[in-house]
Amino acid sequence: MYEIDTNISGTSKLTNVIIEHPNVLNVLEYFNIPLGLGDKTIAEVAKEYNIAPNTLEVVIKIYCRTMPNKILNKKEVHDLLLFLQTSHNNFKLIKIPELKCLIENFSKEIPTKYGQMLVAFFDEYIQEIDEHFMYEDKKVFPYISNILNDKITKNFKIKEFERNHTDIGHKLFDLKNILIKYIPPTIVSEYRKQILNQLISLERDLMYHTQLEDNILVPFVKNMETNIKKNK
Amino acid sequence: MYKTIAIIEKSNIIKEGLTYLLKAHNVCAQIAKLDSIDDWFFIFKDEKPDMIIINPDRLKNTDLDKIRQKIDISDKVPIIGLLYQYFDRDVYNMFSSTIYITDTEDVILSKLRNKQKKEQDTTTGEKLTDREKSVLKLLLKGLSNKEVADKLVISPHTVITHRKNIVEKTGIRSLSGLAIYAILNNITDMDEISAIENFR
Numbered sequence: 001m002y003e004i005d006t007n008i009s010g011t012s013k014l015t016n017v018i019i020e021h022p023n024v025l026n027v028l029e030y031f032n033i034p035l036g037l038g039d040k041t042i043a044e045v046a047k048e049y050n051i052a053p054n055t056l057e058v059v060i061k062i063y064c065r066t067m068p069n070k071i072l073n074k075k076e077v078h079d080l081l082l083f084l085q086t087s088h089n090n091f092k093l094i095k096i097p098e099l100k101c102l103i104e105n106f107s108k109e110i111p112t113k114y115g116q117m118l119v120a121f122f123d124e125y126i127q128e129i130d131e132h133f134m135y136e137d138k139k140v141f142p143y144i145s146n147i148l149n150d151k152i153t154k155n156f157k158i159k160e161f162e163r164n165h166t167d168i169g170h171k172l173f174d175l176k177n178i179l180i181k182y183i184p185p186t187i188v189s190e191y192r193k194q195i196l197n198q199l200i201s202l203e204r205d206l207m208y209h210t211q212l213e214d215n216i217l218v219p220f221v222k223n224m225e226t227n228i229k230k231n232k
Numbered sequence: 233m234y235k236t237i238a239i240i241e242k243s244n245i246i247k248e249g250l251t252y253l254l255k256a257h258n259v260c261a262q263i264a265k266l267d268s269i270d271d272w273f274f275i276f277k278d279e280k281p282d283m284i285i286i287n288p289d290r291l292k293n294t295d296l297d298k299i300r301q302k303i304d305i306s307d308k309v310p311i312i313g314l315l316y317q318y319f320d321r322d323v324y325n326m327f328s329s330t331i332y333i334t335d336t337e338d339v340i341l342s343k344l345r346n347k348q349k350k351e352q353d354t355t356t357g358e359k360l361t362d363r364e365k366s367v368l369k370l371l372l373k374g375l376s377n378k379e380v381a382d383k384l385v386i387s388p389h390t391v392i393t394h395r396k397n398i399v400e401k402t403g404i405r406s407l408s409g410l411a412i413y414a415i416l417n418n419i420t421d422m423d424e425i426s427a428i429e430n431f432r
Binding site for chain 1: 264266267271274275276277278402403404405406408409411412413415416417422
């Protein structure tokens, strides 16, 4: 049992936060912060690794499901953008391929017909998520980078991203149910359990990722758009 | 046991006190302590609470229906009023139940658990009906809602309701996920599925 509270701040010891909320380990990974944190606070760690302290705090709060209660400035949003980009790469190059490998191994333990379906299902998901990330990496993030330099790219508005920002968690949710409920019992295998563990953690990770985009990034950019327009 | 209960209350003392009580008696797995209902959306997005405990003071001129709409929960999810001052009778009549800060532990717990019992009794069975199976079969063949409706001589609106029920019962939202479900449960055959290219 755990509580969702609002007690995290820049002066919280990062180690304690991680023990309470293991999801924060992913935050460290995408910010390239190594473990061996000692008694350092969130703000101290941010300083050491050249991250805007407010950015680190806000990201950690989202990963702990608490209200960030902070509005980021340009430099801080810049760091957030880097974080989101590194996350994409990590998902694409590490987390998803790992999962795919496990699913392939598991598919060999069940009747061929089911195994093929499962692999095909996940391939479809990979394709979907690749397109999703590609759109953000090629179109949305460069647009935001420009905005941070007070430049507005024509033919694009953050509204468009808001509209197109589909939920990429659905298929993972489905896969979870298929593995837990519907694939018939198999010989005792580590694979199914490992897949589920990774699925659940990836699903959460993606959820926080989306929240950062929708609730922190988009409102900021909208604001910038209006300001730039006004000053013209 | 409830999965998530949201407590919407301004006073930290009350919030923490209630949290302590719920934790000590294993009432739920997770407690969200919020200042306003808008915070729920910010943090939880698509997830739904199983119960909301709210100080009427925090309603800020909206009513319970608007709250339900806002986070898209059905009227089965109980909303409990948390009262420690005088409110008009109309205000506390709208809640599923009310707790007072002067209530004893036992009274509060039994009020909350009571609601839970009723909730569990009304959950539907998991098996798809024959009608739902035929809707699913046609959808997997690649037919649109409208086409399915024409074929089964029902309204498109009914098809949508069936779809909703299928998703609710199976816990699977994507068509390709449902394809796997249908094959595993012998509802359809591999060669009858054309909705998903990879599966052909």
